[in-house]
Amino acid sequence: xxxxxxxxxxxxxxxxxxxxxxxxxxxxxxxxxxxxxxxxxxxxxxxxxxxxxxxxxxxxxxxxxxxxxxxxxxxxxxxxxxxxxxxxxxxxxxxxxxxxxxxxxxxxxxxxxxxxxxxxxxxxxxxxxxxxxxxxxxxxxxxxxxxxxxxxxxxxxxxxxxxxxxxxxxxxxxxxxxxxxxxxxxxxxxxxxxxxxxxxxxxxxxxxxxxxxxxxxxxxxxxxxxxxxxxxxxxxxxxxxxxxxxxxxxxxxxxxxxxxxxxxxxxxxxxxxxxxxxxxxxxxxxxxxxxxxxxxxxxxxxxxxxxxxxxxxxxxxxxxxxxxxxxxxxxxxxxxxxxxxxxxxxxxxxxxxxxxxxxxxxxxxxxxxxxxxxxxxxxxxxxxxxxxxxxxxxxxxxxxxxxxxxxxxxxxxxxxxxxxxxxxxxxxxxxxxxxxxxxxxxxxxxxxxx
Amino acid sequence: xxxxxxxxxxxxxxxxxxxxxxxxxxxxxxxxxxxxxxxxxxxxxxxxxxxxxxxxxxxxxxxxxxxxxxxxxxxxxxxxxxxxxxxxxxxxxxxxxxxxxxxxxxxxxxxxxxxxxxxxxxxxxxxxxxxxxxxxxxxxxxxxxxxxxxxxxxxxxxxxxxxxxxxxxxxxxxxxxxxxxxxxxxxxxxxxxxxxxxxxxxxxxxxxxxxxxxxxxxxxxxxxxxxxxxxxxxxxxxxxxxxxxxxxxxxxxxxxxxxxxxxxxxxxxxxxxxxxxxxxxxxxxxxxxxxxxxxxxxxxxxxxxxxxxxxxxxxxxxxxxxxxxxxxxxxxxxxxxxxxxxxxxxxxxxxxxxxxxxxxxxxxxxxxxxxxxxxxxxxxxxxxxxxxxxxxxxxxxxxxxxxxxxxxxxxxxxxxxxxxxxxxxxxxxxxxxxxxxxxxxxxxxxxxxx
Numbered sequence: 001x002x003x004x005x006x007x008x009x010x011x012x013x014x015x016x017x018x019x020x021x022x023x024x025x026x027x028x029x030x031x032x033x034x035x036x037x038x039x040x041x042x043x044x045x046x047x048x049x050x051x052x053x054x055x056x057x058x059x060x061x062x063x064x065x066x067x068x069x070x071x072x073x074x075x076x077x078x079x080x081x082x083x084x085x086x087x088x089x090x091x092x093x094x095x096x097x098x099x100x101x102x103x104x105x106x107x108x109x110x111x112x113x114x115x116x117x118x119x120x121x122x123x124x125x126x127x128x129x130x131x132x133x134x135x136x137x138x139x140x141x142x143x144x145x146x147x148x149x150x151x152x153x154x155x156x157x158x159x160x161x162x163x164x165x166x167x168x169x170x171x172x173x174x175x176x177x178x179x180x181x182x183x184x185x186x187x188x189x190x191x192x193x194x195x196x197x198x199x200x201x202x203x204x205x206x207x208x209x210x211x212x213x214x215x216x217x218x219x220x221x222x223x224x225x226x227x228x229x230x231x232x233x234x235x236x237x238x239x240x241x242x243x244x245x246x247x248x249x250x251x252x253x254x255x256x257x258x259x260x261x262x263x264x265x266x267x268x269x270x271x272x273x274x275x276x277x278x279x280x281x282x283x284x285x286x287x288x289x290x291x292x293x294x295x296x297x298x299x300x301x302x303x304x305x306x307x308x309x310x311x312x313x314x315x316x317x318x319x320x321x322x323x324x325x326x327x328x329x330x331x332x333x334x335x336x337x338x339x340x341x342x343x344x345x346x347x348x349x350x351x352x353x354x355x356x357x358x359x360x361x362x363x364x365x366x367x368x369x370x371x372x373x374x375x376x377x378x379x380x381x382x383x384x385x386x387x388x389x390x391x392x393x394x395x396x397x398x399x400x401x402x403x404x405x406x407x408x409x410x411x412x413x414x415x416x417x418x419x420x421x422x423x424x425x426x427x428x429x430x431x432x433x434x435x436x437x438x439x440x441x442x443x444x445x446x447x448x449x450x
Numbered sequence: 451x452x453x454x455x456x457x458x459x460x461x462x463x464x465x466x467x468x469x470x471x472x473x474x475x476x477x478x479x480x481x482x483x484x485x486x487x488x489x490x491x492x493x494x495x496x497x498x499x500x501x502x503x504x505x506x507x508x509x510x511x512x513x514x515x516x517x518x519x520x521x522x523x524x525x526x527x528x529x530x531x532x533x534x535x536x537x538x539x540x541x542x543x544x545x546x547x548x549x550x551x552x553x554x555x556x557x558x559x560x561x562x563x564x565x566x567x568x569x570x571x572x573x574x575x576x577x578x579x580x581x582x583x584x585x586x587x588x589x590x591x592x593x594x595x596x597x598x599x600x601x602x603x604x605x606x607x608x609x610x611x612x613x614x615x616x617x618x619x620x621x622x623x624x625x626x627x628x629x630x631x632x633x634x635x636x637x638x639x640x641x642x643x644x645x646x647x648x649x650x651x652x653x654x655x656x657x658x659x660x661x662x663x664x665x666x667x668x669x670x671x672x673x674x675x676x677x678x679x680x681x682x683x684x685x686x687x688x689x690x691x692x693x694x695x696x697x698x699x700x701x702x703x704x705x706x707x708x709x710x711x712x713x714x715x716x717x718x719x720x721x722x723x724x725x726x727x728x729x730x731x732x733x734x735x736x737x738x739x740x741x742x743x744x745x746x747x748x749x750x751x752x753x754x755x756x757x758x759x760x761x762x763x764x765x766x767x768x769x770x771x772x773x774x775x776x777x778x779x780x781x782x783x784x785x786x787x788x789x790x791x792x793x794x795x796x797x798x799x800x801x802x803x804x805x806x807x808x809x810x811x812x813x814x815x816x817x818x819x820x821x822x823x824x825x826x827x828x829x830x831x832x833x834x835x836x837x838x839x840x841x842x843x844x845x846x847x848x849x850x851x852x853x854x855x856x857x858x859x860x861x862x863x864x865x866x867x868x869x870x871x872x873x874x875x876x877x878x879x880x881x882x883x884x885x886x887x888x889x890x891x892x893x894x895x896x897x898x899x900x
Contacts (some may be wrong), residue, residue, distance in 0.1 A: 058681050061562040069562060112511040112519060119872065198648040199733070199871035223873035227734075231508050283649070283673075352898070420567065421649040423673035424680070 025371035032448055035386050036306065036375040036441045042302050043437035049298035050429040052080065053291060057424050059285035064281035065321040066098025066252045074277060077293075077318065081259055084301050088262075091255030094331040096321040099123055101281055102245025106189075106220065110239040111231065115314040117199055119191075119282065119419075120218045120323045121173060121206040123247040127216050131243035132156070132186050132439070138229040142172075142179055153184035156240055158220070160229040163195045166414060170204070173271035177217040178209045187242050188217040191225035196415045199223055203280050205324050206417045213239045216244045254278070256328045259297070260315035261304055263447065271446050273299070273345035273439060276322035276392055283422035287413070291427060291435075292347035292406075293318045310447035319392040322348070326391055333395030343446055344391030344397060345404040350416075351427060351435040352408040355382035357442060358388025361402025369404075372445040381438045383407070399402065404442070406435060468558035469842050475821035483899055485758065486825040486891045488551055491533040493887035499748035500879040502530065504739060507734035508873050510728060514731040515771040516548030516702045524705050527768065534751050538712075542706030546771040546782040548702045549573055549730055552695025556639075556670065559583070560689040561681065567649055569732065569869075570668040571623060571640075571656040572774045573695045577666050582606070582636050588679040592622075592629055602633035606690055607884075608670070609638070610679040613645045618863060620654070627667035628659045633895050637692050638667040641675035646865045649673055653730050654868045655774050666694045704728070706778045709747070710755060710765035713897065719762040721896050723749070723795035723889060726772035726779075726842055733872035737863070741877060742797035742856075743768045743884075747891035762792065762895035769842040772798070783845030794847060794894055795854040796840030800866075800886040801877060802858040804831035807892060808838025811852025819854075831888045833857070854892070856885060 042368075056073060063070035074091060081089035099122055106118040138158040139145045145157065157180035159172045172190045180188040192202035201219045208214045220228075231238045257277065263269060266325045275292025279285020300316045319328035345357070356376065359369055369384050376382045389403035397403035408431075505524060513520035521616075524541060531539035549572055556568040588608040589595045595607065606632035608624045622640045630638040642652035651669045658664045670678075681688045704795020707727065715720060725742025750766045769778035795807070806826065809819055819834050826832045839853035847853035857882075866872045 009894055054680055055684065058677055058684070058686065059561055061564055112513055172454070197871065198646070198650040198865060199869060199873070200648040200650065221871075223871060223875040226875050227508055227873060230504055234508070236508065281774065284677075347740070380512075415648060419649065421647065421673060423649070423677060425647070425673040425676050 020208045020220065024299055025374055027368055027371040027449060028374065032445060034374065035444065038306055039302055039440045039444065040378065040437045043440060044433050045302055046298070046433055046436070049294055049436060050432050053286070053294040054424050056290055057286045057296065058272070062281050062285050063277060063279045064284060065096040065254060065278050066100070066249065067281070070254060070278055070320070074257060077257055077277070081297070085304065086259055089257065089259040091257055091329070092335060094254050094256055094320055095251045096254040096327045097440060098249040098323045099324060100247060100249060102126065102247065104218065104244040104246070106218065107241040108425060109241055110171030111236050117201045117221050118218045119201040119203040120216070120244045120246045121203055122280065123216045123248065124244060125214050126247055127187070127243055127246045131241050132216070133239065133241045134186050136228050136232060136240060145179060145183070149183040151178060152180065154190060155185055155449050156187045156242065157185040158225055158228045159188070159190045159223040160170045161191055163193060166193060170191050170274055173204050173219070174207050177206060177215050179210050181213045181215045185215060186260045187215050188393055189220045190217070192219045194222065194414045194417065197222035200419050200421055202418045216242065216246065218242070218244060222272055247300060254320040255330070256320055256332050257318040258315065259300065260313055261300060263313040264309040264313055265311040267313050268340050269342045269347070270315050270339055271312055271343045271443050272315045273347070273443055274319060275318040275329065275347045276320065277318040278321050278323055280323055280418050281283065282420040284417070284424060285422055286424045286427055287350045287416055287422050288418070289322065289348045290345060291351040293431060295347055295432060295435045295439055298436045299397050302436070302440050303444055308444060310444055312447040314443050314447055319330065322392050329392035330395050333399065337399070341396055341401040343404060344393035344401050345406070346393045347406040347439065348390050348392065348437065349405065349410050350408055350413045351432045352410060352413070353431045354379060354380045354435050354438045355409060356385055357408045358385040358405045358407050359402070360387050360389050360397060365402055368449055375441050375445060376438050379438055381434065404444050406439060408435065453537055466768050469604055475824055477821040477899065478824065482807050483825065484894060485894065488756055488769045489752055489886045489894065490828065491891045492756065493890060494883050496883055496886070497749070499744055499886060500666040503736070503744040504874050506740055507736045508743065512731050512735050513727060513729045514772055515546040515728050515774060516550070516699065517706060520704060520728055520770070524707060527707055527727070531747070535754065536709055539707065539709040541707055542772050542785060544704050544706055544777050546702045546704040546777045547775045548699040549774060550697060550699060552576065552697065554668065554694040556668070557691040558688060559691055559874040561686050566674045567651045567671050568668045569651040569653040570666070570694045570696045572730065572761050573698065574627070574667045574694065574715055575664050576695045576697055577637065577693055580615070581691050583689065583691045584636050586678050586682060586688045586690060588682045595629060595633070602630065602635050603773060605635055606637045606639060606692065608675055608678045610675040611641055613643060613673040613879060618644060619643045623669070624657050625655050627656060627665050627874070628662050631665045635665060637665050638668045640667070641668045641672055644672065644864050644867065646667045647672035650869050650871055652868045653732060665837070666692065666696065668692070668694060704770040704778070706770055706782050707768040708765065709750065710763055711750060711760055711785055713762040714759040715761040718764050718790050719792045720789055721762055721793045721795070721796070721893050722765045722767055722791055723893055724767040724769060724842070725772065727768040727796045728773055728866050730769050730773055732868070732870040734874060735872055736874045736877055737800045737872050738774065738799045738868070741801040741882060745797055745801055745882060745885045745889055748886045752886070752890050758894060760894055762897040764893050764897055772842050779842035780845050783849065790849040791846055793854060794851050795856070795889065795893065797856040797885065797889065798840050798842065799855065800858055800863045801882040802860060803881045804829060804862070804885050804888045805857045805859060806831050806833030806835055807858050808835040808855045809852070810837050810839055810847060812898045814854055818899055822892060825866050825891050825895060829884050829888055831884065856889060858885065
């Protein structure tokens with residue numbers, strides 16, 4: 001959009017505000033309300049950021065920690081930030097884990113032959129080179145596994161645990177290999193952690209215990225987990241051949257990206273907002289979390305483009321290695337621990353239609369944020385929810401920094417989460433632009449708070 | 451369910467009918483209404499058929515024409531029909547096409563390296579053994595391809611045609627390879643024909659023309675088609691490596707399955723109903739169309755179990771080779787052309803919540819069917835829609851037999867259609883049982899019509 005068009009939009013908004021006579025919340029000055037409307041208008045009319053997001057995703061693809069594509073994407077982002085006219089964009093070095101998937105395959109040998117969709121879980125060891133061939137024991141939960149522990153030796157455990165909530169069901173992803181190995185299983189397969197599947201496996205992080213033998217672990221689809229479970233209940237004895245090449249290489253260097261508009265009055269008071277540059281090694285990591293990064297970046301770009309001079313510093317950070325290490329979030333908090341962060345905002349729940357912000361922090365700040373949130377009502381995002389935060393800002397919020405997370409209509413979020421379907425296709429430009437507007441208005445308004 | 455329980459259910463229904471005083475449509479005798487209620491009650495309480503459907507799907511998997519799994523499934527079905535106490539279940543020989551997929555892979559080489567999900571289309575030739583490596587030309591439709599014909603030579607055409615309706619969009623699947631080859635393309639990739647994708651490719655039939663060079667054709671996901679299209683619009687030049695081993699072998703023998711309850715008064719007047727045993731070679735063909743077969747079979751089994759003696763013959767047929775040849779439907783119509791089919795009912799649109807039946811036939815029969823449909827109102831299936839039929843019964847209806855198709859809420863049908871996600875998981879037992887009830891009541895009621 002041209003500068004002239006921006007000015008026209010602002011002029012239009014100012015005109016339309018003259019007769020506004022409703023009672024304003026205390027903090028919302030006429031000036032702030034007008035600025036908010038201008039930010040909203042330019043955000044909603046924008047096509048630049050969504051196209052930039054697509055270019056990022058299409059040019060570099062997924063971006064797992066340790067991959068060249070992550071570092072190439074970081075280089076490109078820094079160059080683009082300079083092209084936006086920012087002169088302080090820079091990378092801050094972070095050592096990150098380097099797990100590689102390699103090839104993997106799951107072949108059902110009995111009762112009929114079929115290649116089943118599979119995604120090894122991040123951090124899993126591989127199988128021996130010749131693979132593992134074994135019968136299946138399928139269970140609904142850890143309790144059933146414990147009850148049937150005498151049947152486990154030498155088998156592949158299939159956890160057919162239905163999705164209840166992410167928090168509950170993800171337990172099988174994290175601890176599945178440990179519990180299965182305790183009883184002598186040779187591998188562990190979890191039902192993908194999702195309420196909806198079109199034969200879509202979901203990867204994600206997992207853990208091993210020092211005291212328990214490591215066995216390979218992968219996710220299979222909801223459909224396959226249910227099928228294998230039905231087969232075993234019926235007395236059929238499905239036999240599987242599993243081959244995985246996952247391995248963990250030495251840590252490599254990555255970078256957090258840091259970009260800011262320095263505050264005009266209180267530069268030492270910092271509002272930080274952002275998402276994570278890395279993704280799992282499938283799809284494009286478009287939703288998780290290129291979109292959270294580009295939305296935060298665009299929010300700052302629009303503040304700059306409108307010529308606004310925030311009183312406090314508004315800083316955008318793209319953390320690295322959120323998915324399998326959180327090293328970026330931890331490094332940022334450590335490297336910047338002497339700075340005064342007054343608020344940390346994370347966007348890592350998708351850029352669907354925004355509903356508001358979750359907030360964890362002092363009551364007096366919540367009251368102010370609730371006033372600011374009234375500015376987001378035209379976006380449908382006028383609510384401040386009870387708790388807010390996110391993985392990347394958790395090292396900050398654990399140290400007492402007030403935390404926020406953009407809240408969106410996440411009803412289909414887990415359909416795409418950590419899958420090859422996390423591609424540009426599932427994003428909507430209008431919803432994305434609303435998220436940009438909400439972030440821009442929130443960050444700018446907090447920077448202006450008395 | 452035990453015979454005793456059936457009798458109890460019927461007794462209960464008879465008791466509850468005594469005070470029913472509403473005006474009945476002319477055809478609906480009190481006796482027919484009571485029988486309809488009994489059929490509904492036993493169908494809705496049943497677990498046998500849904501479990502049998504799962505066993506069929508889990509034991510044999512998908513069932514493409516020419517495969518051993520199709521013939522094994524047919525053998526099993528015939529044995530199970532005998533176990534049901536039917537003494538006339540038999541196979542009728544049909545020669546069917548025998549296309550085999552072999553291995554296939556699509557690798558994006560530039561701008562980044564990635565294996566893309568792919569499903570070769572049924573009937574496609576393979577690539578040379580070393581595969582095909584070429585750049586992409588992506589288009590929205592045939593018109594754009596024709597306009598840009600000078601850019602096509604030596605390239606892989608990607609049709610990124612959005613789903614509007616199945617009938618319209620499937621044109622690209624059928625004719626994509628022909629149109630692309632006309633201008634010198636080396637292969638054709640279509641966007642999967644679906645309104646929804648979780649990185650899910652959809653296979654299906656395709657055609658070649660005698661006058662145009664045959665080139666390999668496969669379906670890619672909606673996500674990949676959109677991505678490749680964006681890349682080319684942006685001036686990036688995606689390069690793909692495609693390898694397919696598809697080939698057509700000599701025709702092989704398969705069978706239609708025929709099973710009936712012979713009419714007690716007019717045995718020569720036949721109501722035929724059924725679905726198709728074969729499926730594409732992915733998933734389990736649970737929805738398409740094991741469910742249509744087992745629902746029809748169960749409808750007949752319940753009529754028999756309740757001890758009903760239909761006046762006319764009710765015949766269940768499972769046609770073979772619906773997906774890539776329609777040889778079963780053609781052979782049945784030819785082999786039985788001297789018989790008097792008074793109605794043909796096909797179930798091949800999924801067994802979601804039933805809404806009624808589509809009907810194509812004489813007006814006086816439609817009036818009678820509309821009266822019968824009032825018996826289906828408790829199932830939510832009381833409508834007779836304007837046109838009805840289906841591929842397998844089309845050789846009958848083309849010869850003048852009135853045709854019906856079970857109508858269901860098909861809003862998500864194409865999400866699963868011809869994919870590896872067509873598994874038991876996407877079926878719902880209660881919806882399936884309602885379809886069984888609707889089929890049983892419709893077929894029995896037509897057999898009793900004056």
